[in-house]
Amino acid sequence: MHGGVSDMSDDKQPPTLSKFDDELRQARARHDKEQGGGKSGLPVESGASAGYRVSVELFAGMLFGGGVGWFLDRWLGTRPWLLVGLFLLGSAAGLLNAYRAMKRAERESSGAVASKAGTKKE
Protein backbone atom coordinates (compact mmCIF):
# COMPACT_ATOMS: atom_id res chain seq x y z
CA MET A 1 0.00 0.00 0.00
CA HIS A 2 3.04 2.33 0.03
CA GLY A 3 3.34 3.31 -3.62
CA GLY A 4 -0.22 3.29 -4.78
CA VAL A 5 -1.00 3.51 -8.48
CA SER A 6 1.92 5.68 -9.60
CA ASP A 7 4.72 3.05 -9.48
CA MET A 8 2.76 0.33 -11.15
CA SER A 9 5.28 0.00 -13.96
CA ASP A 10 8.48 -0.59 -11.94
CA ASP A 11 7.00 -2.45 -8.95
CA LYS A 12 5.13 -5.10 -10.80
CA GLN A 13 7.14 -8.00 -9.40
CA PRO A 14 5.59 -9.65 -6.35
CA PRO A 15 7.85 -9.59 -3.27
CA THR A 16 10.36 -12.43 -3.25
CA LEU A 17 9.79 -15.39 -1.01
CA SER A 18 12.67 -14.57 1.33
CA LYS A 19 11.41 -11.02 1.75
CA PHE A 20 7.96 -12.33 2.50
CA ASP A 21 9.43 -14.78 4.99
CA ASP A 22 11.24 -11.94 6.75
CA GLU A 23 8.09 -9.88 6.98
CA LEU A 24 6.15 -12.84 8.30
CA ARG A 25 8.78 -13.45 10.96
CA GLN A 26 8.71 -9.81 12.02
CA ALA A 27 4.95 -9.86 12.26
CA ARG A 28 5.10 -13.01 14.38
CA ALA A 29 7.68 -11.46 16.72
CA ARG A 30 5.50 -8.35 17.07
CA HIS A 31 2.51 -10.54 17.82
CA ASP A 32 4.46 -12.48 20.44
CA LYS A 33 5.58 -9.25 22.11
CA GLU A 34 2.07 -7.84 22.16
CA GLN A 35 0.81 -11.00 23.78
CA GLY A 36 3.58 -10.66 26.37
CA GLY A 37 4.43 -14.37 26.20
CA GLY A 38 1.01 -14.13 27.52
CA LYS A 39 -2.10 -15.93 28.43
CA SER A 40 -5.31 -15.93 26.54
CA GLY A 41 -8.46 -15.36 28.49
CA LEU A 42 -11.10 -18.01 28.73
CA PRO A 43 -13.62 -16.41 26.42
CA VAL A 44 -16.69 -18.26 27.57
CA GLU A 45 -15.97 -18.86 31.21
CA SER A 46 -18.36 -17.43 33.74
CA GLY A 47 -17.49 -16.52 37.32
CA ALA A 48 -19.15 -19.66 38.64
CA SER A 49 -17.06 -22.03 36.56
CA ALA A 50 -13.89 -20.11 37.44
CA GLY A 51 -14.78 -20.56 41.10
CA TYR A 52 -15.44 -24.22 40.47
CA ARG A 53 -12.04 -24.58 38.84
CA VAL A 54 -10.38 -23.04 41.90
CA SER A 55 -12.25 -25.25 44.37
CA VAL A 56 -11.23 -28.39 42.48
CA GLU A 57 -7.65 -27.20 42.84
CA LEU A 58 -8.06 -26.93 46.62
CA PHE A 59 -9.80 -30.28 46.89
CA ALA A 60 -7.19 -32.07 44.79
CA GLY A 61 -4.40 -30.82 47.05
CA MET A 62 -6.06 -32.29 50.15
CA LEU A 63 -6.91 -35.53 48.33
CA PHE A 64 -3.36 -35.98 47.11
CA GLY A 65 -1.74 -35.15 50.46
CA GLY A 66 -4.09 -37.39 52.42
CA GLY A 67 -3.85 -40.24 49.91
CA VAL A 68 -0.06 -40.29 49.75
CA GLY A 69 0.14 -39.97 53.54
CA TRP A 70 -2.23 -42.89 54.02
CA PHE A 71 -0.29 -45.15 51.64
CA LEU A 72 3.09 -44.25 53.14
CA ASP A 73 1.70 -44.86 56.63
CA ARG A 74 0.48 -48.31 55.65
CA TRP A 75 3.78 -49.10 54.00
CA LEU A 76 6.08 -47.79 56.74
CA GLY A 77 3.82 -48.51 59.72
CA THR A 78 3.98 -44.95 61.01
CA ARG A 79 0.25 -44.41 61.34
CA PRO A 80 -1.02 -41.71 61.70
CA TRP A 81 1.84 -39.23 61.57
CA LEU A 82 2.62 -39.11 57.84
CA LEU A 83 -1.10 -38.90 57.06
CA VAL A 84 -1.47 -35.84 59.29
CA GLY A 85 1.70 -34.14 58.09
CA LEU A 86 1.16 -34.77 54.39
CA PHE A 87 -2.50 -33.82 54.63
CA LEU A 88 -1.48 -30.43 56.04
CA LEU A 89 1.23 -29.97 53.41
CA GLY A 90 -1.19 -31.07 50.69
CA SER A 91 -3.79 -28.59 51.88
CA ALA A 92 -1.16 -25.85 51.79
CA ALA A 93 -0.20 -26.90 48.26
CA GLY A 94 -3.86 -26.92 47.27
CA LEU A 95 -4.27 -23.42 48.67
CA LEU A 96 -1.20 -22.29 46.75
CA ASN A 97 -2.54 -23.78 43.51
CA ALA A 98 -5.96 -22.26 44.11
CA TYR A 99 -4.36 -18.87 44.79
CA ARG A 100 -2.36 -19.12 41.55
CA ALA A 101 -5.44 -20.15 39.57
CA MET A 102 -7.31 -17.15 40.95
CA LYS A 103 -4.45 -14.79 40.13
CA ARG A 104 -4.36 -16.20 36.62
CA ALA A 105 -8.10 -15.80 36.16
CA GLU A 106 -7.87 -12.22 37.43
CA ARG A 107 -4.97 -11.37 35.13
CA GLU A 108 -6.79 -12.95 32.22
CA SER A 109 -9.97 -10.97 32.74
CA SER A 110 -8.17 -7.67 33.37
CA GLY A 111 -5.75 -8.38 30.51
CA ALA A 112 -8.60 -9.03 28.11
CA VAL A 113 -10.25 -5.75 29.12
CA ALA A 114 -6.97 -3.84 28.80
CA SER A 115 -6.16 -5.23 25.36
CA LYS A 116 -9.66 -4.44 24.15
CA ALA A 117 -9.36 -0.88 25.43
CA GLY A 118 -5.93 -0.62 23.79
CA THR A 119 -7.18 -1.62 20.36
CA LYS A 120 -10.04 0.83 20.64
CA LYS A 121 -7.69 3.70 21.45
CA GLU A 122 -5.50 3.04 18.43
Add this chain to the structure above:
Amino acid sequence: MAAGGESPVHQFQVFDLIPIKLGKVDLSFTNASLWMVVAVGLIVLVMTLGANRRALIPGRLQSLGELGYDFIANLVRENVGSEGKKYFPFIFTLFMFVLFCNVLGMVPYSFSVTGQIIVTFALALTVFIGVTIIGIAKNGIGFLRLFAPAGVPIFVLPLLIPIEIISYFVRPVSLSVRLFLNIMVGHTMLQVFAGFVILLGFAGIGPLIFIVVFIGFELFVAVLQAYIFAILSCLYLHDALHPHH
Protein backbone atom coordinates in the same frame (compact mmCIF):
# COMPACT_ATOMS: atom_id res chain seq x y z
CA MET B 1 -29.32 -47.89 29.79
CA ALA B 2 -32.20 -45.60 30.66
CA ALA B 3 -34.59 -48.25 31.92
CA GLY B 4 -36.44 -47.29 35.09
CA GLY B 5 -35.52 -48.81 38.42
CA GLU B 6 -31.81 -48.80 37.71
CA SER B 7 -29.52 -46.76 39.87
CA PRO B 8 -28.44 -43.44 38.35
CA VAL B 9 -24.81 -44.52 38.39
CA HIS B 10 -25.53 -47.75 36.52
CA GLN B 11 -24.62 -45.92 33.32
CA PHE B 12 -20.97 -45.82 34.38
CA GLN B 13 -20.65 -49.59 34.67
CA VAL B 14 -17.86 -51.10 32.60
CA PHE B 15 -18.49 -54.58 31.25
CA ASP B 16 -16.59 -56.94 28.96
CA LEU B 17 -17.65 -57.21 25.34
CA ILE B 18 -14.86 -59.56 24.28
CA PRO B 19 -13.09 -61.17 27.25
CA ILE B 20 -9.34 -61.47 26.67
CA LYS B 21 -7.09 -62.88 29.36
CA LEU B 22 -3.32 -62.92 29.01
CA GLY B 23 -2.09 -64.92 31.96
CA LYS B 24 -3.14 -62.87 34.97
CA VAL B 25 -3.62 -59.65 33.00
CA ASP B 26 -7.17 -58.75 32.02
CA LEU B 27 -7.06 -57.19 28.56
CA SER B 28 -10.76 -57.55 27.80
CA PHE B 29 -12.32 -55.33 25.20
CA THR B 30 -14.93 -53.43 27.23
CA ASN B 31 -17.68 -50.99 26.36
CA ALA B 32 -15.26 -48.22 27.39
CA SER B 33 -12.72 -49.49 24.86
CA LEU B 34 -15.43 -49.62 22.23
CA TRP B 35 -16.39 -45.96 22.70
CA MET B 36 -12.76 -44.86 22.71
CA VAL B 37 -12.29 -46.67 19.40
CA VAL B 38 -15.45 -44.98 18.09
CA ALA B 39 -14.11 -41.56 19.16
CA VAL B 40 -10.72 -42.12 17.52
CA GLY B 41 -12.35 -43.49 14.38
CA LEU B 42 -14.65 -40.47 14.11
CA ILE B 43 -11.76 -38.04 14.59
CA VAL B 44 -9.72 -39.77 11.88
CA LEU B 45 -12.76 -39.81 9.59
CA VAL B 46 -13.59 -36.12 10.06
CA MET B 47 -9.98 -35.03 9.69
CA THR B 48 -9.12 -37.12 6.63
CA LEU B 49 -12.39 -36.37 4.85
CA GLY B 50 -11.99 -32.70 5.74
CA ALA B 51 -8.44 -32.55 4.44
CA ASN B 52 -9.31 -34.57 1.35
CA ARG B 53 -10.68 -31.87 -0.92
CA ARG B 54 -8.51 -28.91 0.12
CA ALA B 55 -10.91 -26.50 -1.52
CA LEU B 56 -10.18 -22.77 -1.36
CA ILE B 57 -13.69 -22.22 -0.07
CA PRO B 58 -14.05 -24.92 2.56
CA GLY B 59 -17.07 -27.14 2.81
CA ARG B 60 -18.61 -28.15 6.13
CA LEU B 61 -16.17 -30.89 7.07
CA GLN B 62 -13.16 -28.94 5.89
CA SER B 63 -14.09 -25.86 7.89
CA LEU B 64 -14.67 -28.07 10.93
CA GLY B 65 -11.12 -29.37 10.62
CA GLU B 66 -9.70 -25.92 9.91
CA LEU B 67 -11.55 -24.38 12.84
CA GLY B 68 -10.16 -27.03 15.19
CA TYR B 69 -6.66 -26.59 13.82
CA ASP B 70 -6.78 -22.80 14.08
CA PHE B 71 -8.23 -22.89 17.57
CA ILE B 72 -5.55 -25.17 18.99
CA ALA B 73 -2.74 -23.50 17.03
CA ASN B 74 -3.70 -20.15 18.60
CA LEU B 75 -4.05 -21.74 22.01
CA VAL B 76 -0.55 -23.21 21.81
CA ARG B 77 1.01 -20.03 20.40
CA GLU B 78 -0.55 -17.78 23.03
CA ASN B 79 0.03 -20.00 26.04
CA VAL B 80 3.32 -21.71 25.30
CA GLY B 81 4.89 -19.23 22.89
CA SER B 82 6.49 -19.80 19.51
CA GLU B 83 8.71 -22.60 20.78
CA GLY B 84 5.59 -24.57 21.67
CA LYS B 85 4.83 -25.26 18.02
CA LYS B 86 6.65 -28.58 18.30
CA TYR B 87 4.10 -29.80 20.79
CA PHE B 88 1.06 -28.77 18.76
CA PRO B 89 0.32 -32.31 17.45
CA PHE B 90 0.16 -33.66 20.99
CA ILE B 91 -2.12 -30.91 22.31
CA PHE B 92 -4.33 -31.19 19.24
CA THR B 93 -4.69 -34.96 19.64
CA LEU B 94 -5.41 -34.56 23.34
CA PHE B 95 -8.06 -31.90 22.76
CA MET B 96 -9.77 -33.81 19.97
CA PHE B 97 -9.86 -37.05 21.95
CA VAL B 98 -11.32 -35.45 25.07
CA LEU B 99 -13.78 -33.39 23.01
CA PHE B 100 -15.07 -36.37 21.04
CA CYS B 101 -15.30 -38.60 24.11
CA ASN B 102 -17.23 -35.89 25.99
CA VAL B 103 -19.63 -35.14 23.16
CA LEU B 104 -20.14 -38.80 22.24
CA GLY B 105 -21.08 -39.37 25.88
CA MET B 106 -24.06 -37.08 25.31
CA VAL B 107 -25.52 -39.40 22.68
CA PRO B 108 -28.32 -41.49 24.24
CA TYR B 109 -27.39 -45.12 25.00
CA SER B 110 -23.70 -44.34 24.57
CA PHE B 111 -21.04 -44.53 27.25
CA SER B 112 -19.05 -41.58 28.65
CA VAL B 113 -15.45 -42.67 28.67
CA THR B 114 -14.36 -39.45 30.39
CA GLY B 115 -16.73 -40.24 33.28
CA GLN B 116 -14.20 -42.87 34.39
CA ILE B 117 -11.53 -41.51 36.72
CA ILE B 118 -8.98 -44.03 35.48
CA VAL B 119 -9.29 -42.76 31.90
CA THR B 120 -8.91 -39.09 32.79
CA PHE B 121 -6.12 -39.91 35.22
CA ALA B 122 -4.22 -41.85 32.55
CA LEU B 123 -4.53 -38.85 30.20
CA ALA B 124 -3.43 -36.41 32.90
CA LEU B 125 -0.53 -38.64 33.91
CA THR B 126 0.64 -38.81 30.29
CA VAL B 127 0.66 -35.01 30.17
CA PHE B 128 2.42 -34.79 33.54
CA ILE B 129 5.18 -37.29 32.75
CA GLY B 130 5.71 -35.88 29.25
CA VAL B 131 5.90 -32.30 30.51
CA THR B 132 8.33 -33.26 33.29
CA ILE B 133 10.62 -35.06 30.83
CA ILE B 134 10.51 -32.09 28.43
CA GLY B 135 11.30 -29.70 31.30
CA ILE B 136 14.31 -31.72 32.46
CA ALA B 137 15.55 -32.26 28.91
CA LYS B 138 15.33 -28.55 28.06
CA ASN B 139 16.56 -27.02 31.31
CA GLY B 140 18.60 -29.76 32.96
CA ILE B 141 19.12 -29.08 36.64
CA GLY B 142 17.66 -25.58 36.17
CA PHE B 143 14.26 -27.23 36.03
CA LEU B 144 14.41 -27.55 39.82
CA ARG B 145 14.20 -23.76 40.09
CA LEU B 146 10.48 -24.33 39.53
CA PHE B 147 10.31 -25.47 43.15
CA ALA B 148 12.23 -22.51 44.60
CA PRO B 149 10.75 -19.21 43.42
CA ALA B 150 13.24 -16.35 43.28
CA GLY B 151 13.09 -13.61 45.90
CA VAL B 152 11.91 -15.76 48.78
CA PRO B 153 13.64 -15.31 52.16
CA ILE B 154 16.03 -18.20 52.84
CA PHE B 155 14.41 -19.26 56.11
CA VAL B 156 11.03 -19.80 54.45
CA LEU B 157 12.49 -22.17 51.84
CA PRO B 158 12.50 -25.37 53.97
CA LEU B 159 8.75 -25.03 54.34
CA LEU B 160 8.06 -23.66 50.86
CA ILE B 161 9.97 -26.25 48.85
CA PRO B 162 7.94 -29.27 50.08
CA ILE B 163 4.76 -27.33 49.45
CA GLU B 164 5.88 -26.41 45.94
CA ILE B 165 6.87 -30.00 45.21
CA ILE B 166 3.52 -31.32 46.40
CA SER B 167 1.69 -28.63 44.46
CA TYR B 168 3.55 -29.82 41.38
CA PHE B 169 2.56 -33.43 41.95
CA VAL B 170 -1.05 -32.45 42.58
CA ARG B 171 -1.37 -31.27 38.97
CA PRO B 172 -2.32 -34.61 37.39
CA VAL B 173 -4.81 -35.18 40.22
CA SER B 174 -6.59 -31.85 39.78
CA LEU B 175 -6.46 -32.13 35.99
CA SER B 176 -8.10 -35.56 35.99
CA VAL B 177 -10.53 -34.96 38.87
CA ARG B 178 -11.86 -31.81 37.21
CA LEU B 179 -12.76 -33.54 33.95
CA PHE B 180 -14.08 -36.68 35.62
CA LEU B 181 -16.25 -34.80 38.16
CA ASN B 182 -17.80 -32.53 35.53
CA ILE B 183 -18.82 -35.39 33.28
CA MET B 184 -19.82 -37.80 36.06
CA VAL B 185 -21.92 -35.30 38.02
CA GLY B 186 -23.66 -34.01 34.90
CA HIS B 187 -24.65 -37.47 33.70
CA THR B 188 -25.83 -38.56 37.15
CA MET B 189 -27.97 -35.42 37.45
CA LEU B 190 -29.57 -36.11 34.08
CA GLN B 191 -30.38 -39.66 35.12
CA VAL B 192 -31.84 -38.60 38.47
CA PHE B 193 -34.09 -36.02 36.87
CA ALA B 194 -35.12 -38.48 34.19
CA GLY B 195 -36.28 -40.71 37.06
CA PHE B 196 -38.39 -37.81 38.40
CA VAL B 197 -40.18 -37.47 35.07
CA ILE B 198 -41.50 -41.00 35.35
CA LEU B 199 -42.29 -40.75 39.08
CA LEU B 200 -44.27 -37.52 38.87
CA GLY B 201 -46.60 -38.61 36.11
CA PHE B 202 -48.23 -35.55 34.54
CA ALA B 203 -46.28 -33.09 36.72
CA GLY B 204 -43.16 -34.64 35.22
CA ILE B 205 -43.29 -31.97 32.56
CA GLY B 206 -41.32 -29.73 34.97
CA PRO B 207 -38.26 -31.99 35.23
CA LEU B 208 -38.60 -32.74 31.52
CA ILE B 209 -38.17 -29.05 30.65
CA PHE B 210 -35.25 -28.90 33.06
CA ILE B 211 -33.63 -31.86 31.31
CA VAL B 212 -33.95 -30.19 27.92
CA VAL B 213 -32.18 -27.09 29.24
CA PHE B 214 -29.65 -29.14 31.14
CA ILE B 215 -28.66 -31.19 28.10
CA GLY B 216 -27.77 -27.95 26.36
CA PHE B 217 -25.70 -26.95 29.36
CA GLU B 218 -24.03 -30.37 29.43
CA LEU B 219 -23.02 -30.00 25.78
CA PHE B 220 -21.46 -26.67 26.69
CA VAL B 221 -19.62 -28.28 29.63
CA ALA B 222 -18.41 -31.10 27.37
CA VAL B 223 -16.74 -28.62 25.03
CA LEU B 224 -15.52 -26.31 27.81
CA GLN B 225 -13.89 -29.15 29.73
CA ALA B 226 -12.00 -30.33 26.63
CA TYR B 227 -10.81 -26.75 26.20
CA ILE B 228 -9.75 -26.44 29.84
CA PHE B 229 -7.90 -29.76 29.64
CA ALA B 230 -5.97 -28.49 26.62
CA ILE B 231 -5.26 -25.02 28.02
CA LEU B 232 -3.99 -26.39 31.34
CA SER B 233 -1.70 -28.81 29.50
CA CYS B 234 -0.39 -25.78 27.59
CA LEU B 235 0.21 -23.87 30.84
CA TYR B 236 2.11 -26.80 32.34
CA LEU B 237 4.16 -27.01 29.17
CA HIS B 238 4.91 -23.29 29.46
CA ASP B 239 6.09 -23.79 33.05
CA ALA B 240 8.35 -26.65 31.96
CA LEU B 241 9.95 -24.58 29.20
CA HIS B 242 10.38 -21.49 31.42
CA PRO B 243 10.87 -22.80 34.97
CA HIS B 244 11.60 -19.37 36.50
CA HIS B 245 8.19 -17.95 37.37
